Amino acid sequence: MFGTSGIRGEFGTDVTAGLALRVGRAVASEGCERVVVGRDPRKTGPVLVDAVSAGLRECGADVVRVGEVPTPTVARSVEWYDADAGIAVTASHNPPADNGLKLWSADGSAVVGDEQAAVAERLERDDFRPRRWGEIGGSRTVASAYRRHVAAIADAVTVDPPLAVTVDVGHGSGRLSATALRKLGCEVETMNALPDGSFPARPSEPTAENCERLRRVVAQTDADFGVAHDGDADRALAVTESGRFVSGDVLLALFARREAGPGDRVAVPIDTSVAVRDELAAVGASTTFTKVGDGHVAARTADDDVVFGGEPSGAWIFPALSRCPDGPLAAAKLAALVADHGSLDALVEDVSSVPIRRESVRTDAKRDVVERVRGLVADRYANVTSVDGVRVDEDDGWFLVRASGTQPLVRVTAEARDSDRMRALFDSARDLVSTAARSVGAETELAG
Numbered sequence: 001m002f003g004t005s006g007i008r009g010e011f012g013t014d015v016t017a018g019l020a021l022r023v024g025r026a027v028a029s030e031g032c033e034r035v036v037v038g039r040d041p042r043k044t045g046p047v048l049v050d051a052v053s054a055g056l057r058e059c060g061a062d063v064v065r066v067g068e069v070p071t072p073t074v075a076r077s078v079e080w081y082d083a084d085a086g087i088a089v090t091a092s093h094n095p096p097a098d099n100g101l102k103l104w105s106a107d108g109s110a111v112v113g114d115e116q117a118a119v120a121e122r123l124e125r126d127d128f129r130p131r132r133w134g135e136i137g138g139s140r141t142v143a144s145a146y147r148r149h150v151a152a153i154a155d156a157v158t159v160d161p162p163l164a165v166t167v168d169v170g171h172g173s174g175r176l177s178a179t180a181l182r183k184l185g186c187e188v189e190t191m192n193a194l195p196d197g198s199f200p201a202r203p204s205e206p207t208a209e210n211c212e213r214l215r216r217v218v219a220q221t222d223a224d225f226g227v228a229h230d231g232d233a234d235r236a237l238a239v240t241e242s243g244r245f246v247s248g249d250v251l252l253a254l255f256a257r258r259e260a261g262p263g264d265r266v267a268v269p270i271d272t273s274v275a276v277r278d279e280l281a282a283v284g285a286s287t288t289f290t291k292v293g294d295g296h297v298a299a300r301t302a303d304d305d306v307v308f309g310g311e312p313s314g315a316w317i318f319p320a321l322s323r324c325p326d327g328p329l330a331a332a333k334l335a336a337l338v339a340d341h342g343s344l345d346a347l348v349e350d351v352s353s354v355p356i357r358r359e360s361v362r363t364d365a366k367r368d369v370v371e372r373v374r375g376l377v378a379d380r381y382a383n384v385t386s387v388d389g390v391r392v393d394e395d396d397g398w399f400l401v402r403a404s405g406t407q408p409l410v411r412v413t414a415e416a417r418d419s420d421r422m423r424a425l426f427d428s429a430r431d432l433v434s435t436a437a438r439s440v441g442a443e444t445e446l447a448g
Contacts (some may be wrong), residue, residue: 001123002116003405005293008100010093011044012072015099017051022129023087023101024055024120028137029129032056032084038066038074038088038145040173040232042197044099051213052360053102056087057137058130069193070173070233073149075324081146085111090105093205093230094406096198109302110295136219144177149328153180156321157332160356162186163224165238167331168214170204170226171196174229177236177328186335191217197231202230203314208245211237219243225344227331234294235314236327238334241345248312249273253280255316255330257335259308261283267300267309269293270388271400271413275315275354291388293405294325355422361433365408365442368404372436373401392429397421399429409447 001007007023009015027035035056039045045068045239054061064081066074072087076431088103094100103111103119111119122128131137146166162185167178171192178188191214192201202210206228218226218239226239238246246254253276256266262284268276269292277287288306290296294317297309301319309317315325338344363369372388385391389402397416404411410433437444 002120005092005295005406006100006102008094008098008406010097013101015048015101016160017047020048020051020089020101021055021117022054022123022126022128025053025059025128025130026119027085027087027103028056028059028061029122029127030118034062034064034079034081034083036064036066036074036077036083037089038071038077038086038087039067040071040091040197041068041090041195042096042099042231043169045089045197048099048101052087052089053139057139059128059310060131060135060137061203062137063139065139065141065328067143068173069143069146070149070176070328071102072234072322072326072328073145073176074151075108076152076322076326077145078104078106078108080145081142084102088232090232090236092232095203098398099380105322107323109298110293112293112295112299148185149176149364150180152321153329153332154183156329156334157184159184159186159332159335161339162382164222164338165189165331165333165335166191166214166221166223166226167205167227168211168220168228170202170206170229170231171199172204172229172231172233174232174233174327177227177229177331180328180332184332184335189221189223190402199231204236204405206237211239211245212417215239215243215245225334225338227334229327233327234325236316236330238344240348242345244345244348246344246348248314249275249356250348250351251314252276252310252312254337255333256280256285256308256345257283258327259318263305264307265303265305267297267306269297269311270385270391271358271411272312273415275352278352278354281311289387291400298323302306346376355419356413357422358411358413359430360404360409360411360447361444362409362447363437363442363444364408365440366408367436368440369410369433369442369444370401370403372440373432376432376436389410394425397425399425401429401433
C-alpha cells in the first residue's frame, strides 16, 4: 500500500474516501493526539481531507486544517502547531486523476520504516480504536501556516544582490516560492500560478520537456534563472539564464557542494550520478547512499555528519532547517547561490558531466518484473546490490532497475564516464527488463 512517498494512486480505485477514513483512524490509533492536515489543489483533495479528518477525530485526534498549501508547509506545521503527525493529501507530480496521502512524523520528516509499518499493519487488520461519543477529537482551521512558511524561509536565507526570478508554479501549490522570493527582495514573475488540479498548462512533473515554455520565457527575458515546481511544491528544478534546463543531478551537486565541507556527508539515493560524488570529493566531503524516496534520504540526515540530502528528482532537504523536501526553500537557496556567484550558467558549466540515462517502462507487474531481473543478473554479474531494486556495478559504470514507488513503472538508469559504454549498459538493462517481462507474462511500453 505504501510506496516511496506514502499512498498514491488513481482516485476512486486505488485511493478512495474509505481508504482515507481508515488511514485517519490508523494514525490516531497509533497515539497521535493532534494531526495537521493539508492538501494540494487536486479536485479530489477536499473529499479526502474530509474523510481522513473524520477518521482521525473518530479515534480521538484533534485535527488542525491548514488548507491548500505546499506539502512542505504541512510537514513544517507539525512543529509549528505542536502536533504529533501531519497528513498531506497529494499525489505530488502524478497525473490529475491520481491522489494520495503522505504521512509526516513529529520531527517533520516523512513517515518510513517501523512507524510506517505500524500504520500499515493497523490498516491490514482493521485495528482501530474509536472513542466514545464524548471523546472524539476536535477540528480547527488555521490561516497562518502559509505566512509562517514564508517567514521561515526569509529568516533562513539572504539573497544579495536581489535577483530577477521566474517561477513556474505549474498550477500547483508553489506560489509560496514567489511570495518568499519577493520578501527576500527579488523581482519575481510567475507562470501558471492559478491553482488548478487538472494541471492544464503542463504535466505536474517539472521535467526538461514539461518546462520547455519556462526555458523560452527565461531565455527571452532578463531573468537570472527560473524555477519550476510539481503539484505540491516539494520538488524544485531550475532553468539557467540562457534557458538551459538544469538536470537534477547537476542541481544536487551544486547544492551539495555549497552545503558540505571537509568530513561532511550528503545523503543521496542509489540512482544518483557519480558527478555528485566527484564534486563532494573536491571539498573533502562524501556521499552516503539510501533507498530512493525522500523519507529514506531524510532518515539518513538524522546522522550528525550528514548536512544535506537530495534526490535527482528535485527533492532537497536542508536538515538544519527542516527534514522535509522543501521546494520553496530550495528556490530561495538557489537564489542565494546564484547571487553569490553571478551566473547559474557558469555554475552549471563548472560541474563535471558524466553521461547518464534514465527511462521508465510502464507495466502493471513492476515488482514481478524487477524480481525476475534480480534472478537474471545473479549468474551474470559479480557486483550486484539490492538496496533498492537491482543495481549492477562494473569497473567502468553501473545500471539500476527498480520499481517506482509511486506509479506503475519500472525505472531504468545507466551511467558511465564514456558515452558508448553508458549506452551499452543501458541497453543491457533494458534487455533484462524486456526478458523479465516476457517471462512473467507482463505487457510493457515505454513511458512518455
